[in-house]
Amino acid sequence: MQRIYVADSVPMAWHMANVLEHQGIQALVKNDRLYSVAGAVPINECMPEVWIRNDLDYIRAGRIIKEFESSAIIEEPDWWCRACAEVNAGNFDLCWNCQTERLASSDAD
Template identity: 25%
Template sequence: MKKLFSSEHAFELQAVRSELDALSIPYMVKNEFASGALGELPWQEAQQELWLVDDTWFHRASKVVDGIKANFASSQGGKGQEGREWVCSSCGEENGSAFEVCWQCGDAL
């Protein structure tokens, strides 16, 4: 057995599980019900992990994980800005990464 994936984001973990299920890639979930032990155990010890039952699936399963990680990272960055400030193309104003609309002129990113 080989550890494939672990995440503190339940949505990301569920996305990987759904893709593995769709591709019929055999896996098991470690610590699936361990969240009730938080406080008694450190959070790292109670975090859910996905393990491959059959190591021959590792290459294909890794591609699934890499794709989901990339999608998750880009969605967290705000329309592909990946946490960077941006300059409005209309008025030239610098805007923070949290803004999708220019605070000066109201033009969209």
């Protein structure tokens, strides 16, 4: 098992894990609960982390993350999940929390 990514937010960590899972890479998020007590523990010890279960996926996972980060530069507005009402970053295609697909903007209201 190896750490592949340190996210700056819990939703981002979950989203990255979802992206990897979607590519067939088993991923898990650590520190997604510790994040809520930031301030009580050193910040660099409580950032949410994405880990991959199989070390052999490391290079591929790194490439996927790099690709995701370069595509994330295009800023899109945040959106609300219609299923669980969580806020998602504009570059997320799936809700980080419940994996519901984002509605196309033409489907709004």
